Amino acid sequence: MSSETSTRRAKHVQEPVDDTVPGFQPWHLFVIGTLIASAGAAVAVRGTGPANVVFVCLTVMTAGVASYALYRMLWPLVHPDAVDAPEMLGGRTRAALEREKTLALRAIKELEFDRAMGKVSESDWQEMTARLRSRAVRVIRQLDSGSAAYRELIERELAARGAAVPKSASENRASEAGARSAAKLLVVAIACGGILLSSAARAQMGGVGGIAGMPDAKAMSGIPRPEGALATGTVSVRLVRGQLSNLVVGHPVEFIANGKSESVKTDETGHAVINGLAAGSTVHVVATMEGERLDSQDFQVPPQGGVVLMLVASDKTAADQMVKTAVAGTVTIGGQSRIVTQFEDDVLQVYYLLDIVNAAQAPVKTDPLVFDLPPGAQNATVLEGSAPNATAKGSTVTVTGPFPPGVTGVQIAYSLPPAARVSIRQKLPAAMGQVVVMAEKAGTMVVSSAQLTTIREGNESGKSFVLGAGPSLKAGDILAVDIGGLPHHPVWPRNTALALGALALAAGAWAALRTGGRSAATAARQQLEGRREQVFGELLRLDQRQKAGQTAGEAADDRRGELVGELERIYGELDTGATGLRGEGD
Amino acid sequence: MASLGTFTLLAAFVISAYAAAAAIAGARRASRSLVDSAVGAFYLVAALLTVGTAVIIHAFVTNDYSIKYVQHYSDSVQPFIYKLTSYWGGLDGSIMFWVFLLAVFGSTAVYVNRERHRELMPYVVAIISVVQMFFLFLMVIHKNPFDTFLVTAPTEGRGLNPLLQNAYMAIHPPSLYVGFVGMTIPYAFGMAALITGHLDDSWLRAVRRWTMVSWLFLSFGLTLGMIWAYEVLGWGGYWGWDPVENAGLLPWLTATAFLHSVMVQERRGMLRVWNVALVIVTFFLTIFGTFMTRSGVVQSVHAFGEDRQLAWMFTGFMVVILTFSFGYVIYRLPLLRGRHELDSWVSREAAFLANNWILLFAALFVLFATMFPTISEALTGERLTVGPPFFNKWMLPIGLALLFLTGVGPLLAWRKSTVKNLREQFLWPALIAVAMPVALAFAGIPFWAPGLCFALCAFVGVTVVQEFVRGAAVRKQGTGTDYFTAMVGLIARSKRRYGGYIVHLGIVLMFLGFTGEAFKIDEQLILKPGQQAQVGHFVIRNDGVRVTDDGQKQMITGHLTVFRDGKELDKAYPGKWLYRHHEQEPVSQVAIRRSVAEDLYIVMPGFELQDQSVSLQIVINPLVDWIWVGFGVLAFGTMLALLPEQVLGYAAAKLPAPASISMLVLMLVLMGAPARAQHVESPAFKPVEPKSALEKDLYRSIICMCGTCGRQLVGECTCGYAAEMRAEIGNLVKMGLTRDQVLQYYIKKYGSQEPLAMPVDRGFNRLAWLLPYMLGTGGLLVIGFAALKWSRHPSNPVTTAAPAPAAPSTEAADKELEARLDDELRDLD
16 A cells, blocks of 8 residues: 555544534534523623624623533543544654655655755765655655554454453553543542632732832922022022031032033032023033932023022931930830821722930930831832831831931831731830821721720811821830721632642642553553453454344444454554654654 | 633633643553543633633723723723724733733644644643743732722723824734744744654654744734834834844744754754754743833833832743753753764855854844843943944844845755855856945945945845746756746745745845935924925925814824925825823824835924924935835745645646746836935025034934933934933034043933943943854854864765665565655655
């Protein structure tokens, strides 16, 4: 038989087909079901606009496709016997080998063409074509191995087996049984997930947003402001260090205008002024103080009046001075401090607006004030405008001393993951004069705490707040506030899906590793041998029935031909399995 | 519906995990039922994501603003088509769209190859499922597009970014995404071959077609991106080396290398490790590109913004990919050894080797230059810019070298070329290539680089034509048909080879278009009503400004008349569109008058409604449309190569002969047409103030610092800030500052090198300048070493390749098989 004509399409697992009802395929049922469901959906949403009707129908149709795919996934597990294998030759399908042969033939023709075009020398052509021919012959031989060469052997074997009853096929299906147990485990995982997930149809996954920044005092630095009182073309810059009253005198400030740079020193009022700039010219102001570069925004000189701006440098000298003069002592969290919560971007934002009070006349040195934020706190940050010695790292905020006399402002912000109820447990590193909690109301929010003696609701600027206040707390006490009734998306559907995914992978790994010491090749061989016994059994029974005159005719002959064909394939596979093309070269 | 959408994502995640687990367990236990169930699960993931897609599109179409993503990226007045494209307009939806395309593309690949490569299928399913799992995981825990508002849903949406409300943008991202996700298929097959040890050439054949499809979509996406940049961004160019553009280019370069090197493995059994590595690297670069776009590690006008959590997840996934993939390559090295050596440096395989080295060098260079600002900021704290001039400095010679090899490769013989071969093949192409720059020199076109590029284009063009002509002659002789039939039959018989040559022709046309950049004219001016100005050989007159509104946007349109040679040529209507909810982001509407020789390109960056004056940027772009024509030819060639073997087998005579030659001739004729300047006397004539060479140089050396336009050169950016910077540069030059002084001025002004288009060659930045040299030299050394090692092997190919002597009993069978082989070869066309 020519290898060209040897292409024989084996019965594949295209569809899990029931041979007894050849006219009706399972997918027909799904098509009909989908069409009925789509029609039903169209009726249900009629009158809601054509776009809605069309897309609802489309969604229902895609769901129908998904149902069929689910059937395709489950069918081989429920009916493993219905899975019919494609013809495998030496570990490769017949189709793959046929293609391999065609490609080898094409490559030979291509090489001949190259030779005719003078693109390859005679000796090279001979060498290359010999190799390609050798490859093509090998593939043809392999293709042939799956054909009638085994027919004689099969007939001999069949005769030898006589009327003996074949062994139970189930004995030879150990590997399938093992595989099915693994499959069942996976199915259980999926089934659980399906039930849980489907009951979670109304559930949503959560998300965490960022914390919005708040304006700070230093944000004024570098922002130009038109000043009608100044002469036209005048720009006045005020240079301060730390506080507005801490003027910097005699320090150079650079004005860059239209490519021209001019340096002016600040006067005794801390101002550096430049005059005579052309209206419309772009100006940029820069000053550098102790390595800190202070930039203005770019701005244009207005046609009338001048511009004023301020550059604010960090006050390092004052800080140094304070360290030197600081004495040991304590600080408290002042009574004006607030704990504010706001439901924003679907997360609960918590702000500690703290006044650290040093009641002494001199700077006070203390141990650092450490705020270990409540469990689950995310995106902890110290807001701009806080004292520079406050830092956030992970979920810990540390404020180091010394503290100047009076009030040092520290604003801490963090978010808590969305949940129906959140608990804020905050250990206080210093005594708190009064507990004040302000919670912007969202949904059916309820604030409760044993430490809040009064809790009431109020309105401010059209927003509802829950305000709670309580007596002072000592350093080391834990401030405990619970906020319930928060809007939230349940996280259990997400966690269930993640758990099921992990379970499926773990079960897969278990099933993949527990092959009982058999390699896939051995398993395949055993499976083939098992199948051989099965087919021989059926063939024998068929022959017996034919001999007994119970069955006859074309159908029986066809069935016999099919069974013999399958045996040929199995023998071919058993013979060539060890000499396949794995890693083989040309 | 949002709940249903969330359910589909969660279910798809679980089913993907099941598909991966069942496929691997089935393969290991040789259980067909498990493998088939895994394949069914794989299809189910695609179906579930289709349901999810239907749900989200339904939400967009019905203005369901309870879903945050829908509210953020659409509004009620948005046209229907852009409601559909809003699906991928934001980060969350783009991830979902990505995984949806991957599922559909993967399912198609598995379905098509289910019989041919059944031994690889379980692992292919498992690997694609794991990739799907990663993207689904991102959505499940971090970026769920079906997330709803918890408290009160707004009644109106924010609307899609106006820049994305464009027909090209409707097609560009899906095309690019298909190209990206398509590269997962070759990777999955490559890894399956590595895992199973089936490392013969069959897996290559399985993936070649998929790589070609993905490559075509990538090319299409990149070209659409260029057209979009050209027509929508309004800066007069089409490629700005933006990080997101580069993210698409990187896998395109390595995939191009793979499509060439795969031929060497098929023909000569060489470069087996290299091909596997290229497949892995290409896939990795698609993930890396996605990481760049979505994590915010690079600054780009196209990027989705910073997201550190996403960045870490991608980083973890990329580390896993590299470790797993190259770990397996190392494990399988014994099976990946080449079967043959390099016989000669003058051979086609050597040309492919050079081509691969240059393409990989280009990819590494682009990757490095794109990431350099991020690396620099991380290590030195200084933010700087690596802009188009730096890229062009290197990519110009790289492109020319590749163009040269495009011509040389097909002319060389496999194994080794003899002197006779060389003489026969190179005579005409070389003659034309030498004659071309000489002729162009007489027309005043400089040799470097336009002259050389034209010469190389001619060289490649003649090569391709010669291949067709000689091939047809050989076929005519062999089949005895007429010349035309022989030509059609030739293409029909070897679609891949001749499709490839047509692709080369497309590349030539694209290079012609790129060369036009050397003759570009770019002017900015302000015209009052009735005033006119001359730019190149065109005269533009301002006829006023009109304001209209269509409910979705306010449209300010400049009415201009274009003259040439004193005659009215056309009307032009550049405009600015201000979309509702996006009034701070006006979109330029560019007026383009196209012709085969040049485009007249007019943008209206500013206008004054009171006095009806317009501020215009007028660009004359010679040859630019040949880039788009070139892509058309490239796509035609690729599709021809992709056709199944049976197609055209019987209907070959119906195929029209390619019109490429006539196009090329037309091109050459048009190139020779001199651009004549024309002076129009008019009281309203406004002369365009000529800019000095220094000023123009500075326009190309400094980037716009407005912070929103995405590092465009100040000479090309049309925003108001750029106009101010140009005026400032003009003043600085008038004051007599040198180039260095102006650059120093900007460094001082902004406190870093960020305003410079190229980092200054000192300190850490020297690395940016040195690395291309180091990469190039290192790559050359490695390839040279490897090639020398191959060529030193004692080569006796005939004896080594010949089959082992057959045993006497099998000799007869072998002879019979040989005879059958000859029969089948005779029957094969």
